[in-house]
Amino acid sequence: MNDDRLEENLLRALAEVTAPPEVPRAAMWERIASGLRELGPDRVAVEAKQRRRSPWAVVLQVAAVLAIGIAVGRATVSRTPGVRTRIDTRGATSSAASRPAALSSILTQHLSDAEVLLTEFRNESGAAPDLAMRAGELLSTTRHLLDAPAARDPELHAVLEDLELVLAQLARLQSGRVGDDAGFVHETLDQRGFPGRLHLGSDRGI
Amino acid sequence: MRFVKVFARATVLATMLAWGSASGATTRTATGATSPTTIPTVSLAALPAAPPVASPDATLYRAAREELARGAYRRAATAFADLVVRHPHSPLAAEALYWQAFALYKSGDDTESLHAAQAILTALRGRDLDATTRGEAQVLDTRICATLARRGHAACAEQIATAARQPCGASPDDELIAALDALENTQSTMIVPALRTVLGRQDICSARVRKRAVLLMAEQEPESSLDILIDVIREDPSNEVRLQAVTLLSDVQSPRVVGVLESLVHSSGDDELRDRALAGIATSGVRGRRTLRRLVEQRNADEDLRVAAIAGLAHSGETSEDSRFLRDVYAKLDRPRLQEKVLEALGTMPSTPTRKWLFERALDAREPLPQRRLALFAAGQSADLEEFAALYDRLREPALKEQAIVVFGSRGGPIAARKLEAIAATETNPTLLGKARFWRAQLGESPSP
Numbered sequence: 001m002n003d004d005r006l007e008e009n010l011l012r013a014l015a016e017v018t019a020p021p022e023v024p025r026a027a028m029w030e031r032i033a034s035g036l037r038e039l040g041p042d043r044v045a046v047e048a049k050q051r052r053r054s055p056w057a058v059v060l061q062v063a064a065v066l067a068i069g070i071a072v073g074r075a076t077v078s079r080t081p082g083v084r085t086r087i088d089t090r091g092a093t094s095s096a097a098s099r100p101a102a103l104s105s106i107l108t109q110h111l112s113d114a115e116v117l118l119t120e121f122r123n124e125s126g127a128a129p130d131l132a133m134r135a136g137e138l139l140s141t142t143r144h145l146l147d148a149p150a151a152r153d154p155e156l157h158a159v160l161e162d163l164e165l166v167l168a169q170l171a172r173l174q175s176g177r178v179g180d181d182a183g184f185v186h187e188t189l190d191q192r193g194f195p196g197r198l199h200l201g202s203d204r205g206i
Numbered sequence: 207m208r209f210v211k212v213f214a215r216a217t218v219l220a221t222m223l224a225w226g227s228a229s230g231a232t233t234r235t236a237t238g239a240t241s242p243t244t245i246p247t248v249s250l251a252a253l254p255a256a257p258p259v260a261s262p263d264a265t266l267y268r269a270a271r272e273e274l275a276r277g278a279y280r281r282a283a284t285a286f287a288d289l290v291v292r293h294p295h296s297p298l299a300a301e302a303l304y305w306q307a308f309a310l311y312k313s314g315d316d317t318e319s320l321h322a323a324q325a326i327l328t329a330l331r332g333r334d335l336d337a338t339t340r341g342e343a344q345v346l347d348t349r350i351c352a353t354l355a356r357r358g359h360a361a362c363a364e365q366i367a368t369a370a371r372q373p374c375g376a377s378p379d380d381e382l383i384a385a386l387d388a389l390e391n392t393q394s395t396m397i398v399p400a401l402r403t404v405l406g407r408q409d410i411c412s413a414r415v416r417k418r419a420v421l422l423m424a425e426q427e428p429e430s431s432l433d434i435l436i437d438v439i440r441e442d443p444s445n446e447v448r449l450q451a452v453t454l455l456s457d458v459q460s461p462r463v464v465g466v467l468e469s470l471v472h473s474s475g476d477d478e479l480r481d482r483a484l485a486g487i488a489t490s491g492v493r494g495r496r497t498l499r500r501l502v503e504q505r506n507a508d509e510d511l512r513v514a515a516i517a518g519l520a521h522s523g524e525t526s527e528d529s530r531f532l533r534d535v536y537a538k539l540d541r542p543r544l545q546e547k548v549l550e551a552l553g554t555m556p557s558t559p560t561r562k563w564l565f566e567r568a569l570d571a572r573e574p575l576p577q578r579r580l581a582l583f584a585a586g587q588s589a590d591l592e593e594f595a596a597l598y599d600r601l602r603e604p605a606l607k608e609q610a611i612v613v614f615g616s617r618g619g620p621i622a623a624r625k626l627e628a629i630a631a632t633e634t635n636p637t638l639l640g641k642a643r644f645w646r647a648q649l650g651e652s653p654s655p
Contacts (some may be wrong), residue, residue: 105453106421132338137414140383143349144421147391161312162277168308172338180268188275 103148107156110145111198114138114163118195121170121185135170142167162192263289263296274305279313282306303330304339311350317357320350337378344377345384352388363392370400374411383418390422397422398430405438413444420447424454432460439470445479452479456486464490468497471511481514488518495519499531505540513547520551529555533563546580553584561585565597568606579609586613591621598625607638615645623649 117134146160169185189195270285286306290299303326310323327347331340348369351362369377369385376382386404389397404411404419411419420438423431435458438451452470455463467490470483487494501507501515519528532548532555539545549567552560564585568578582601586594591614598610611629614622626646633639 103457136380140345140380140387140418143384144387144418147352147387165274165277165312168342171342172304174336174338184271184275187272191275192277 106141107145110138110141111159114142114167115195115198117170118166118189118198121182122189122195132171132173135167135173139164139167139171159197162194163198166192166194263293263298266292267298267302270302270305274309279309283309283313300330300333300335300339304343307343307346311346315353317354320354324350324354341378341380344381348381348384348388352391355388355392363394366392367394367396370396371403374404374407374415379412379415382415386415386418386422390425398426401426402434405434405442408441408443413447416442416444416447417450420450420454424451424457428458428460432458432462436466439466439479445476449479449482452482452486456489464493464497467494471497471501477510480511484511484514484518488521495528499528499535502532502535502544503538509541509543512544516544516547516551520554526557529557529560533560536567542574542577545577549577549580549584553587556588561589565589568597569600575603575605578603578606582606582609583613586610586617591617591619591625595621595625598629604635604638607635608641611638611641611645615648618649 117131117138121131142160142164146157146164166185166188169181169188173181173185266285266289270282270289273279273282273285283306286302286309289296289302290306293299296302307323307326307330310319310326313319324347327343327350331343331347335343348366351359351365355363355366366385366388369381370389372382372385374382382404386397386400389400401419401423405416405423408416416438420435423434425431432455435451435455439448439455442448442451452467455467464487467483467486471480471487474480474483484498487497498515498518502512502519504512516532519532529552532552536545536548539548549564552564564581567573567581568585570578573581586609589597594610594613598607601607601610611626614626623646626642626649629642630639630646633642
């Protein structure tokens with residue numbers, strides 16, 4: 001195929017790349033579900049329910065209990081006062097307080113895991129063997145959190161957006177190809193203020 | 207908006223022209239766009255360790271990655287497209303295509319850019335790629351499709367539904383997880399059956415996939431999710447998955463939740479699972495807190511459990527009633543460790559009655575010294591510093607004075623600094639004198655007159 005013909009095809013293709021007409025979502029899913037149902041009796045049992053996207057709905061309390069509360073009971077406070085052992089109550093008073101407990105817990109853990117990974121990467125000259133795999137897993141969770149309704153705090157969202165960029169790069173680091181690629185990741189870390197921003201995020205309970 | 211459309215079209219057109227110049231066949235993507243499929247074969251696995259430093263394609267690649275690092279996604283997409291257009295046979299072209307699609311996806315959620323990114327990913331997946339790139343291209347495509355499906359794009363919705371119904375193991379975990387996430391994000395009614403299938407196939411679905419399924423299940427209606435989560439807690443072979451289910455159970459809005467968590471607390475032999483259940487109880491309102499109080503008082507209950515219950519009360523968010531309970535129960539507690547935990551917990555529940563009670567414990571000579579020190583420290587966390595400074599003068603035991611000095615040092619500020627100076631000027635005990643000087647030096651600035 002010559003270039004003119006190709007260009008013609010592409011232009012036609014691009015003309016098709018326009019916003020599709022809006023389709024009522026419920027009807028769309030119903031149609032897809034029934035189509036899939038026809039593939040086999042036990043394949044799909046569509047629940048015609050009115051979904052309530054709430055989960056993280058409850059409010060309150062306790063990433064603190066999970067991340068801190070139990071820890072207070074077990075470890076956080078020194079049993080021999082005399083050193084600085086201010087009890088950490090941040091989870092109960094920070095922005096995390098308005099976020100359901102389980103999501104706060106998962107967020108806190110996720111930011112902490114990401115911080116560990118990025119710090120490891122920062123401090124090591126080469127990529128650890130499992131670094132790309134761990135980055136891939138964290139990337140998946142980051143994307144889930146980006147979509148979580150209760151994680152739409154603008155500041156948190158910005159951190160997660162930038163974290164997605166960093167982790168996407170780390171997940172593509174392959175052994176034997178770390179030279180320049182690792183350099184690009186380091187540059188991104190510098191530009192986006194990581195891993196420090198994650199630490200600040202954890203401290204603020206976001 | 208006009209700019210966005212022009213930008214997206216120009217970017218994808220230029221890229222396709224460059225990549226398609228060696229072929230001509232086209233294929234239709236899920237979104238209906240066509241794109242060339244016969245593209246120069248590029249195997250990422252066979253790429254050299256690093257691109258030649260001074261080669262023109264490497265220079266363009268570097269410039270594009272720098273834009274990416276800056277978060278300048280539109281400029282990055284253009285720069286990656288530029289590389290592909292100028293050097294379609296470069297060993298960096300496939301990598302550039304992936305990042306071009308990524309940059310388009312990140313540049314905003316306008317439909318044009320997303321379609322452009324999809325077209326590029328479709329073309330990229332048609333090539334001889336390493337497994338990592340192929341998988342990431344698929345995951346990115348699914349994610350983009352979720353956004354389009356939310357806008358009613360039926361082809362994308364079908365693509366997601368099909369991917370989410372793949373049995374575990376048919377594709378890499380990341381791809382199935384992305385499809386399940388996408389199904390949830392598009393508010394599909396098919397999500398619950400899909401999750402139920404994953405959680406029911408512990409034999410073929412990895413713990414990682416099941417863990418994500420638990421997370422997504424907890425976001426569904428209680429009548430759909432509760433029994434499934436309970437089954438997971440009882441039956442899933444992975445401790446990690448069970449813990450995730452217990453953690454998320456407390457967010458499920460159902461009156462049955464506290465009862466389930468209570469039975470876990472009393473019956474589980476797994477400490478971590480028990481702690482998570484207890485944490486869930488602490489967030490479960492009045493009934494949950496009543497359960498915790500009962501546990502604190504139960505002399506025959508495991509001591510660690512009672513300690514955790516005290517901590518749970520401290521962080522349940524209902525301070526006045528719970529702090530009154532902790533003050534009342536303190537004298538009845540049969541173990542010094544439990545008393546210490548109550549004092550620590552009360553330090554996190556500041557209120558005037560609690561501070562007064564803590565001061566009384568600190569000054570009560572009948573109390574064991576360790577408890578008095580803890581009470582002093584706990585009170586000091588929130589006490590008015592003038593009041594705390596006055597209290598210092600009533601202390602006789604050096605161990606208590608030392609504790610108070612630490613409080614001044616950790617609280618800081620002009621009042622604390624002045625008090626430390628006064629102690630340093632009058633104290634005759636060399637240990638206390640040294641502590642006061644040390645903490646005063648730590649505070650740095652001079653106190654205001």
